[in-house]
Amino acid sequence: MNLFAQIYHLVRKEFTLEWRQKFAITGILLYVLSTVFIVYISFQNIGPQVWNVLFWVIMLFASVNAVLKSFVQESGYRQLYYYQLLHPIAILLSKMIYNAALLLLLGVLTFVALGFVAGNPVQEAGNFALALFLGSLGFSITFTFVSAIAAKADNSSTLMAILSFPVVIPILLLLVNLSAHAVGLLGGTEIWEKIMLLAAVDLILVALALVLFPFLWRD
Amino acid sequence: MKYWWKALGVLIILYILLVGMLTPLKTGILEASPANLHTGQEATLTVKGYNSNFTLEKEKLRAWLKMDSTRAIAATRIDVVDDREVKLTFPIPAYLPVDQPVKDFTLLIDSPADGASVLPGGLVVTQDSIDTTKGDLLWVNADISQLHEKQAFTFPYRNILYETIRNTYYHVPMWMAMFIILTAGVVFSIRFLWKANPDDDRKAMALTNVGLFLGILGIVTGAIWAKYTWGKFWSWDVKQNMTAIALLIYGAYFVLRGSFEDPEKKARISAVFNIFAYASLVPLLYIIPKLTDSLHPGAGGNIAFGSQDLDNTMKLVFRPAIIGWTLIGLWIAEIILRTARLRERLLED
Numbered sequence: 001m002n003l004f005a006q007i008y009h010l011v012r013k014e015f016t017l018e019w020r021q022k023f024a025i026t027g028i029l030l031y032v033l034s035t036v037f038i039v040y041i042s043f044q045n046i047g048p049q050v051w052n053v054l055f056w057v058i059m060l061f062a063s064v065n066a067v068l069k070s071f072v073q074e075s076g077y078r079q080l081y082y083y084q085l086l087h088p089i090a091i092l093l094s095k096m097i098y099n100a101a102l103l104l105l106l107g108v109l110t111f112v113a114l115g116f117v118a119g120n121p122v123q124e125a126g127n128f129a130l131a132l133f134l135g136s137l138g139f140s141i142t143f144t145f146v147s148a149i150a151a152k153a154d155n156s157s158t159l160m161a162i163l164s165f166p167v168v169i170p171i172l173l174l175l176v177n178l179s180a181h182a183v184g185l186l187g188g189t190e191i192w193e194k195i196m197l198l199a200a201v202d203l204i205l206v207a208l209a210l211v212l213f214p215f216l217w218r219d
Numbered sequence: 220m221k222y223w224w225k226a227l228g229v230l231i232i233l234y235i236l237l238v239g240m241l242t243p244l245k246t247g248i249l250e251a252s253p254a255n256l257h258t259g260q261e262a263t264l265t266v267k268g269y270n271s272n273f274t275l276e277k278e279k280l281r282a283w284l285k286m287d288s289t290r291a292i293a294a295t296r297i298d299v300v301d302d303r304e305v306k307l308t309f310p311i312p313a314y315l316p317v318d319q320p321v322k323d324f325t326l327l328i329d330s331p332a333d334g335a336s337v338l339p340g341g342l343v344v345t346q347d348s349i350d351t352t353k354g355d356l357l358w359v360n361a362d363i364s365q366l367h368e369k370q371a372f373t374f375p376y377r378n379i380l381y382e383t384i385r386n387t388y389y390h391v392p393m394w395m396a397m398f399i400i401l402t403a404g405v406v407f408s409i410r411f412l413w414k415a416n417p418d419d420d421r422k423a424m425a426l427t428n429v430g431l432f433l434g435i436l437g438i439v440t441g442a443i444w445a446k447y448t449w450g451k452f453w454s455w456d457v458k459q460n461m462t463a464i465a466l467l468i469y470g471a472y473f474v475l476r477g478s479f480e481d482p483e484k485k486a487r488i489s490a491v492f493n494i495f496a497y498a499s500l501v502p503l504l505y506i507i508p509k510l511t512d513s514l515h516p517g518a519g520g521n522i523a524f525g526s527q528d529l530d531n532t533m534k535l536v537f538r539p540a541i542i543g544w545t546l547i548g549l550w551i552a553e554i555i556l557r558t559a560r561l562r563e564r565l566l567e568d
Contacts, residue, residue, distance in 0.1 A: 149488055149491060149492055153478040154478065155478060159474070159475065159478060162467075162470075163471050163474075166471060169464045170464070170499065201499070204498060205495075205498070208494065212491045212494060215490070216487075219484070
């Protein structure tokens, strides 16, 4: 099997697994809904600026919880089996692709839920969608790789938060800035500059993750 | 002399302590009152000088109110009170040749003893009614020429900064030394993954430790400086925030190291995290502050160090300071490295 076929089968495996144990995905979806609701009843009136920040903060916390399990969930023996059967890079990439899809779904759900209770301040839907896409990708790359690191230690869930939050803050800052344009808080023409920068950061991180992963998975 | 670089580091630090602290500032103007003037007024300003010697050659003292690069009013009377205080009288015309109701002026004093000193934009003239043609007629332009320059080894005088300008030799070079040392740490992490030599991981750990320490020093010296110049220890400033993030990342690096028992696994995984964290942060430390407004020099239209603020005398101290703090940092890293090696050897026996 070549690399692409391996990735295809692995992504399919992730979806099938998720579909069979529905409690995990339902748990994350409920997590998003209840967080949105808690935020809404605490703030009541949410202006565009607060909306923008809240959206990404909810996304951040939901993403960490959603991605955390990617390397922790499966037992060491089963992982050993995968690594013998398949290329380790295919395993990493398939998890990144699957998590990006999951986070995109979470983002859309957060957007719908927050828009439903607190109104939808987004004026430039295209830019917002682009920010959401690049954001899901960036979060997925960073969190998947950090969860691979954290899974090697014993106290992985604490480690996941302290390792991944500082690393992801620059991406989060760019995302908040980018979607501030979409919400109409910021004007100006430098929006493409920021999109290119975000895409470049995503690209650098995925390249680096691919280079470093061979050193990580072996025990 | 095997350890010449340690001696060099100590010498440079002594040099920046002595020269950086003992060199006086240039003469400057602390304040001029009243700061609000009206047209048609014979304005008498009380001007307070800083490091000034107004009584020396006081008959050669000259003063101007500069409106723009070509137009200025000369002082008609100059009464020197003492070395630090002088009273200046300016005849302000009834109309100004500009159509702004409120116009800011720059005060300029020239003395053969102290050289020229300025108070940029410190005075405001309010026009009761605007008539630029009358203003042009009434304007008596004074020519600013033959300014003196004091020939002495001094640091520049800047309003707001005053004596804190000396922090340039601590805050900024510590920050740069941190970058150099953290980069060296990442290089050793890469080398460890390449060659799997446990000593490379110890070197990476020692350098990152010192980098974190220099980062803390940089953030503390920066916060104290910010308190004096911006008014608060922590203002929502992009560079301050990014530095805090950098410290969090390297804090996480040491937590990660602490959570492994097996030394080989610890070295390998922390090297991977070190490289990943460095690459995700460091390019952005340079790019993000340029995109957002910052109070720091060099961002959001602020003047950068190196263009105007850092003059030649300051460069003589500032540039060695970068080397000096880096060398001291390397020395500390070497000691941490040697203790780590000894601890390892003790555990083996």
